[in-house]
Amino acid sequence: MEVKIYDTxxxxxxxxxxxxxxxxxxxxxDQGYARLLLSTGASQLxxxxxxxxxxxxxxxxxxxxx
Numbered sequence: 001m002e003v004k005i006y007d008t009x010x011x012x013x014x015x016x017x018x019x020x021x022x023x024x025x026x027x028x029x030d031q032g033y034a035r036l037l038l039s040t041g042a043s044q045l046x047x048x049x050x051x052x053x054x055x056x057x058x059x060x061x062x063x064x065x066x
Contacts, residue, residue, distance in 0.1 A: 009043075009046050010046045010050075012046070012047075013044075013045075013046025013047040013048075013049065013050050014046070014047075014050045016047045016050075017047050017048075017050035017051035017053075017054060018050075018054065020036075020047075020051055021051060021054040021055070021056050024036065024056050024061060025055075025056060025057075028056075028057055028060045028061075032060065033060045033061070033062060034060065034061050034062070035061070035062045035063070035064075036061050036062070036063050037063065037064060038063065
């Protein structure tokens with residue numbers, strides 16, 4: 001297991017968002033769409049804020065209602 005340590009919550013959020021965007025884009029390329037399930041809470045806000053700014057074709061991302 002690789003452990004990464006970040007100096008700020010925003011740095012951690014950006015790293016997590018970049019990792020997620022890479023996975024989403026890989027699935028979109030491979031199968032034409034991706035599915036994403038999100039949890040929300042104060043600790044995820046920096047990740048979600050960074051994720052929506054990244055280059056992802058959101059029209060090809062499915063999220064279950066809820």
